[in-house]
Amino acid sequence: MASDDDCYDYEYDYDEDEEEEEEAMEADEDGLFEDDTPMPDRPADCWAITQESLSTAQQQDLSMVMNLLNVKQHNARALLIHHRWKIDCIYDHLDRKGRDRMFREAGIVLQENINGKALPSRVVNCMVCFDEFSVGAVSIMECGHYFCNDCWTEHFKASVDSGKKQIRCMGVKCPVVCDEAVVQQLLAGKYPDAARRFDRFLLESYLENNESVKWCPSVPHCGRAIRVGAGERYTEVECPCGLGFCFACAAAAHSPCPCTMWDMWEVKCNGESETVNWILANTKSCPKCFKPIVKDGGCNLVTCKCGQHLCWKCGGATGFAHNWDSIDGHSCNRFVGEEKKKVDNAKRNLHRYTHYYDRFKIHGDSHKLEHDMLGPAIDERVKVLEALRDQSLIQDASWLTEAHRGLLQSRQVLSRSYVFAYYMFGDDDKVRTWPANRHSLPIAQGLFENYQEELESNVERLSKVLATEYGPVPDEDDVRRDKQNAMNLTKIVQTRCGEIYKCIQDELLPLLLDPMIIAAYRPRGPDKAKEFTA
Structure with a gap:
């Protein structure tokens, strides 16, 4: 039998040669790479x-x-x-x-497996209401159990009212599903709704x-x-x-980010976890009223609105007498180690989250701009080039649309890859690696980050090429140059996206203690x- 996992294995042929990018940029100016552009497995049947x-x-x-x-x-x-x-x-x-x-x-239970296919006599007792009924007022199910039509009807009505889609026989502990034709026939007569x-x-x-x-x-x-x-x-x-x-x-x-990581990311971004981290990293709690205090300058003696004085270094209550270097009668050498560790961890976690969130958001914002603003500009540019088709050697402008689609898709892959990296290379308890595989993680991380860096660089280059504006009568040499660069860069970013997916699928996800799966890469979305x- 084909398991649910069968469709998750995809192949993505890509050239691992380090000179691939240079060779692509030297391709013939009309090459649209239809024949050699790496493509994933077949699209899903949906x-x-x-x-x-x-x-x-x-x-x-x-x-x-x-x-x-x-x-x-x-x-x-x-x-x-x-x-x-x-x-x-x-x-x-x-x-x-x-x-x-x-x-x-x-x-x-199929009919051929029933020992007694017919009712025992022309008049039978219903074993629910214990009244006698003629054969015509009784229904028998495939399991062999029979009851009067009134009792069946009430049983069916109660089952429908409780939302059951499969109604089982009234026989004691009988698991057989009732014939839906009988259910519909009896209900229609008394309870059409x-x-x-x-x-x-x-x-x-x-x-x-x-x-x-x-x-x-x-x-x-x-x-x-x-x-x-x-x-x-x-x-x-x-x-x-x-x-x-x-x-x-x-x-x-959200690919190439697994569902579990994406769900945690949305909760984290929409929740209060980073607010708590910021409070831990940047405030002290007043030892009297316990409200958080922010220090924006001055010496280490801080006074809360409630009137309590405290030392900013350790958060301990103090008197007011002090100078710039010390507070009378107070020493910070009794600082609790666990408290400091907690604050340091909060600062580190906040810094790490900010690093990945900024890049996730930057590329997400760029995608929105490239969709909402660059998209209409591309459409206008296509119209201009199509209008000049008979007056120049420019045969079509579909490369602009294809390159723009490739830009949008690779921009999304890039943005989501930072969500994956945040959890994969962090210390979240919900994303654990096998102890025996931990030595492989730094190597795989280096490979992933190299692909990510190359994708980021080429996405920006492609965006710059597509942002080029033409005059009312575009220069054919400029258009040909942009066409070559755009199609070459489109191939490169699609290849880099495929490498990121393959790295995640083959090198990183197998290291996890709890299995995770990503959707296959589709260059067209x-x-x-x-x-x-x-």
């Missing part, structure tokens, strides 16, 4: 499902299982829900466990119990759900509404979901 196409998408999977196992629709649905709609798991369990055991674990809700539950089970389908997290909601192929849970997708997100955690796309047609 579809956008709307309310209108939901039933068709669900029926597609149901029909596949019904045809495979020759079972009714409600049995196919029970199997799929039990296996979280993973058809590959059904294949695997069928092979390893056998048909009967697989059905039994999913609460399915409950019948409609049950129909909706069956549809929604495809979304809520399916590891391969998730709602688009857009706000306001676009009404679509995204379905990915088997084993492609760790991928980044773009809904037709334009929102790109991580399919695994439903957060904004998240995989675009196609509309699933009903």
Whole structure:
């Protein structure tokens, strides 16, 4: 069986020659690198499902299982829900466990396995209400248990009211899932609203119990759900509404940073942890009222608003008599070692956080400017060049759009790589390395930081090339030069991005005690979901 991890292995062919960049810059001026630009593995198979196409998408999977196992629709649905709609798991369990055991674990009993298929007589006793009923007023499930239709109906109504999508038999400790056709038929006669809700539950089970389908997290909601192929849970997708997100955690796309690190980063940036670090590093607590005090100059005697005097060096309460060098009757040689260690750690952590956060934010801000301001300028430049197509040797301007797309994607990779570095090379308790692998970390860190530095340098160069403005009639030599430089630099930044992803996947993540996974690198950004047609 294909495991969820199968899709996380990606290949990215890149030239490790140190002279690669120089060779690329010497390429022919018209080379757009379509043939030799390194590309990742195939895009993920992803579809956008709307309310209108939901039933068709669900029926597609149901029909596949019904045809495979020759079972009714409600049995196919029970199997799929039990296996979280993973058809590959059904294949695997069928092979390893056998048909009967697989059905039994999913609460399915097939008709051919029932000893008594018919009711014992024309008049039977309901074992819930203990009244007598004719055969026509009684329903029997595939497990062989039978009860009057009134009791079944009330059981179904109570189950729907409690939100159950799979209604099990009323028999004592019976795990069998009731035939959904019987449920719908009995509910429709007495509780039509409950019948409609049950129909909706069956549809929604495809979304809520399916590891391969998730709602688009857009706000306001676009009404679509995204379905990915088997084993492609760790991928980044773009809904037709334009929102790109991580399919695994439903957060904004964040590779090459794993979901766990990204979640911690968002909590850290939006929370109060760094505020606490700043307070510890830059303030002293008044020994009387315990409010934090900031010292902005002067000597080491500080007076709180409450009137308490204290020594800034150690935070201890003192009298007022003092000179510039000392405080009467007070000595700092009794300073508590643990207190100093705590303050030093807070200062170091704050400095380290600031280092990585600044770079994360700088590249994030640059991405926004290059998207919001450079993007429209690129579009105008394309129009100018396209208008001159018949009057010059300039054949097309698509290289501008491609280079701009490469710039935006590599800028995001660069920004997020600092989040990964903050946790990977820090001492956070939630990101631990195997003790036996710790000697390998500095080597892998050096490799990662070299790739990161090269990417940063070339991203800035590409941004500078794309920022070049043309006059009403651009000079053809200038355009050709910019085209060559832009396409060469686009190839270089894509290669560097691929190297960073490969370094993280192959060299760094294996060192962690708790496994983490990143989405595959896509030079064009998240995989675009196609509309699933009903």
